[in-house]
Amino acid sequence: MPHLLSKSKYIRGLQCDRALWLDVHNPRLARYTAEQMRRFDRGRDFEYAFKATFPDGIDLSAELHRNVDAYPARTAELLDKGDGIDLFEAGFQYDDVLVLADVVHQNTDGSLDIYEVKSGIALSDTYRRDAALQHYIISHCREVRSFSIVHAAALSDKSDPDASPFTIVDLTTELAAAHDEIAVHIAAMKQIVLATAEPDTPTGQHCLTPYACPYQHYCQTGVRQLVLF
Numbered sequence: 001m002p003h004l005l006s007k008s009k010y011i012r013g014l015q016c017d018r019a020l021w022l023d024v025h026n027p028r029l030a031r032y033t034a035e036q037m038r039r040f041d042r043g044r045d046f047e048y049a050f051k052a053t054f055p056d057g058i059d060l061s062a063e064l065h066r067n068v069d070a071y072p073a074r075t076a077e078l079l080d081k082g083d084g085i086d087l088f089e090a091g092f093q094y095d096d097v098l099v100l101a102d103v104v105h106q107n108t109d110g111s112l113d114i115y116e117v118k119s120g121i122a123l124s125d126t127y128r129r130d131a132a133l134q135h136y137i138i139s140h141c142r143e144v145r146s147f148s149i150v151h152a153a154a155l156s157d158k159s160d161p162d163a164s165p166f167t168i169v170d171l172t173t174e175l176a177a178a179h180d181e182i183a184v185h186i187a188a189m190k191q192i193v194l195a196t197a198e199p200d201t202p203t204g205q206h207c208l209t210p211y212a213c214p215y216q217h218y219c220q221t222g223v224r225q226l227v228l229f
């Protein structure tokens, strides 16, 4: 079943209804700065470094590439016959929402330890919301034993050359408590995505937090007609 929402669209929807709608119906309008692209690259490098600590990990993206709707079935197949396997970009879908988990470790009892990798040095609210969505979706598919965010160790911790570059924070209890709130957000966002009309959300401070919205040029210049047709 094709998904309606993904992790990135959910985070976008928390910031702005209109940005979510544009992400689904007209993503080519998005414009990212060179600095934003560099940040994406740094995030990817940090994620690869953490994944390298699981040398036997199976990377689903190497097999399925951009065919994201195929990830949940392949993930289920591997987990059903696996015994203590590690998966990268494991896919889970529930309630029309697809999430790809950075690192999934399967315990011998079949339960999962999930790691979401973030390159920042602080545990931001956005990281927590991202993790909460994943915990909600994956918990409806499999037993989740733990869910941790892995972020960069603070600079002071790096004075020791043997210190780990990764700080791992177990948020399992906190994330489980957020399930009801997430279900409400998902229901509202699905209505936005399925609507044919673009929300008429005015620009404001929310265009800059928590991220600089990639649709600012479009919303601020009113070039909708030129771009759409």
Ligand code: SF4
Pocket: 015, 016, 017, 018, 019, 022, 201, 202, 203, 204, 206, 207, 208, 213, 214, 215, 216, 217, 219, 220
């Ligand atoms: S620029 Fe502002 S109003 Fe427009 S889509 Fe982005 S966050 Fe929403």
